[in-house]
Amino acid sequence: MQLKLRVDGAERTLEAEPRHTLADVLPTHAGCEHGVCGACTVIVDNEPVRACLMFAIQARGKEIRTVASLAACSTAGEALHPLQRAFNEHHALQCGYCTPGFLMLALPLLDRIKKMTDEELREALSANLCRCTGYQNIVKAVRAAAEAMR
Amino acid sequence: MKPAAFHYHAPSTVEEAIGLLSEYAPQDGHILAGGQSLVPAMALRLATPAHLIDINNVEELGGVRTESGYLCIGACVRHNAFEQPIVEGPLGRLLATVVRHIAHYPIRTRGTFCGSLAHADPASEWCLVAATLGAELLAQSTRGVRTIAVEQFFQGVMTTALAPDELLVEVRLPLLSKETRFGFSEFSRRPGDFALAMALVVRGEETRIGLGGVEASPRRIAAADAAVEPLRDPRYSAEYRRDLARTVVRRALEQCS
Numbered sequence: 001m002q003l004k005l006r007v008d009g010a011e012r013t014l015e016a017e018p019r020h021t022l023a024d025v026l027p028t029h030a031g032c033e034h035g036v037c038g039a040c041t042v043i044v045d046n047e048p049v050r051a052c053l054m055f056a057i058q059a060r061g062k063e064i065r066t067v068a069s070l071a072a073c074s075t076a077g078e079a080l081h082p083l084q085r086a087f088n089e090h091h092a093l094q095c096g097y098c099t100p101g102f103l104m105l106a107l108p109l110l111d112r113i114k115k116m117t118d119e120e121l122r123e124a125l126s127a128n129l130c131r132c133t134g135y136q137n138i139v140k141a142v143r144a145a146a147e148a149m150r
Numbered sequence: 151m152k153p154a155a156f157h158y159h160a161p162s163t164v165e166e167a168i169g170l171l172s173e174y175a176p177q178d179g180h181i182l183a184g185g186q187s188l189v190p191a192m193a194l195r196l197a198t199p200a201h202l203i204d205i206n207n208v209e210e211l212g213g214v215r216t217e218s219g220y221l222c223i224g225a226c227v228r229h230n231a232f233e234q235p236i237v238e239g240p241l242g243r244l245l246a247t248v249v250r251h252i253a254h255y256p257i258r259t260r261g262t263f264c265g266s267l268a269h270a271d272p273a274s275e276w277c278l279v280a281a282t283l284g285a286e287l288l289a290q291s292t293r294g295v296r297t298i299a300v301e302q303f304f305q306g307v308m309t310t311a312l313a314p315d316e317l318l319v320e321v322r323l324p325l326l327s328k329e330t331r332f333g334f335s336e337f338s339r340r341p342g343d344f345a346l347a348m349a350l351v352v353r354g355e356e357t358r359i360g361l362g363g364v365e366a367s368p369r370r371i372a373a374a375d376a377a378v379e380p381l382r383d384p385r386y387s388a389e390y391r392r393d394l395a396r397t398v399v400r401r402a403l404e405q406c407s
Contacts, residue, residue: 018158018202021189033151034190038256047230047259053189054260057158058206105256126341127254 005059008069014056022051022059026066029100031129038128041101042066048105048127067100070107083107083145092141094132101128106142113146153192157201164290167205168317172292174201175314181205183225186253186261187269211319220286220322225265229258240326240354247334248275248350254342267303268318270310270367272381273344275336277304278368282350282360283323289316304367307381330354333405335398336363346386347394349402359402364395374399 003016007026014025023030023040031039033052040051043065070081080088083103093099105128113121118139125138159174161167171179179201182188191197205211211225214236221237232249235242252258252266252275266276267287280287285300289312303311312318326332336348345363352358362368364380371378380391 017155019153019155019192021153024152034193035186035257036190038254041256048256049260050186050256052193053185053257055158055185055189055204057160058185058204123250123341124255127256 001057003056003060005056005064006062007064008066016056018055018057020056022049022054022056022064025056026051026064027068028066029097031097031101036129037098037101038105039098039101041104041128043104043108046108048108065104065107067103070103082148083110083142086141086145086148087138090137090141090144092133092137093130098128098130098132102130102138106138106145109142110146110149113143151193151195153189154195154198156199159201159203160207161203161205162207162209164208164210164317164319167203167208168291168315170201170203171317172315174203177201179203181268181317183265183268184228184261186257187265187271205317216325219325221325223263223321223323225262225317225319227263229253229261229263229266230255232263233258237325239328240330240332241323244326244332244334244350244352245279247332248279251275251334251336251338251342251345251348257342264318264321267321268310268312270304270306270308271344272307272366272368273338273346273348273363274368275345275348275362278348278350278360278362280321280323281362281368282352282358282370283326284358284370285324286322287318288320288322289313290319291316295319301369304369306366326352327354331406333402335401335405337394337398347391347398349395349398351399351402351406353406359399361395361399364391371399374403 003014016025028040028051031037035050035053041048042051045062072079159170177200180199182202182204213224215222229252232245235246263276266274280300287298287303298311331353333351336345338345347364348362350360360370380388
């Protein structure tokens with residue numbers, strides 16, 4: 001079956017069965033594939049969702065955003081998004097497998113992070129699993145990115 | 151693993167949805183709402199429905215309203231709708247307090263209030279809220295609409311009074327008077343994980359104590375020292391769960407003293 005989806009601002013035609021999830025049809029990292037780890041997180045209509053828990057067919061007519069939209073392509077090469085730069089500067093990744101998911105989880109938080117307590121931010125970021133960093137630097141990087149973007 | 155193949159239906163009205171459900175329920179057809187419990191079960195092949203009737207495009211199920219003393223919650227209202235008080239007064243604050251314990255942020259953007267009730271996991275926070283407050287549940291099928299009292303709705307672990315062809319279209323929670331105080335306490339191994347025990351205490355004209363996560367279904371208990379029959383679980387003994395139950399009830403009571 002042919003499916004038309006809007007991904008990162010462009011219309012894409014994909015071949016998918018109803019049982020295929022967004023994690024199956026998008027170039028996201030797939031981790032547990034049953035909603036536990038968050039590695040596949042993408043943004044659908046401005047909210048982060050587990051791509052493995054949403055069937056691709058359910059995303060028709062919605063605006064999907066993946067990690068690929070973050071770094072803007074310029075003639076001088078790829079420029080990192082402030083969130084990506086902060087992850088780099090604060091050592092918020094090691095192996096990098098969870099990173100696209102964390103970036104998509106954190107991106108919608110950046111607008112409201114000023115009003116969030118540390119506890120609230122940590123609760124929000126506890127949605128995704130990272131087995132390298134111990135999370136402290138991820139929390140620091142997200143705060144730093146919000147600062148840099150002000 | 152990948153979910154097994156199924157036929158997908160996307161109705162846009164309740165009429166259409168219950169028509170499809172009536173047609174496909176005998177052929178293992180099920181409702182898909184937020185999908186945050188059903189899709190993992192499908193990925194693990196614990197559930198292999200032949201037909202899914204996706205109600206996410208049914209606009210009339212997406213709303214919340216107050217009517218004759220009740221907060222009426224439509225089938226597609228998602229958890230995150232309750233993060234800011236959805237209604238003035240103690241009920242809105244109570245729901246905003248409890249919602250923070252439900253799974254995680256990207257789960258709350260998809261999962262639904264009514265879906266939690268229809269799923270009837272013993273560890274569901276919304277099931278505890280419904281049981282404690284005495285919710286009314288509206289089930290609709292091509293045979294008509296009926297109201298089910300919460301005391302009759304939960305019938306065991308992931309088992310409810312809904313017939314296979316019935317769609318839970320709305321849940322009604324009684325609004326709480328201005329002076330009502332409440333306390334909520336939950337114990338889980340990690341933030342966002344399934345509750346091993348949780349208690350909700352609501353003190354208005356009367357005191358209501360609800361206990362969840364401990365027994366097969368959440369329920370209102372008659373007194374703080376009521377006898378409970380904990381779930382059988384190889385990891386957590388009955389005595390451990392009883393002990394947790396005592397602790398969460400005490401903590402919830404203390405919050406509203």
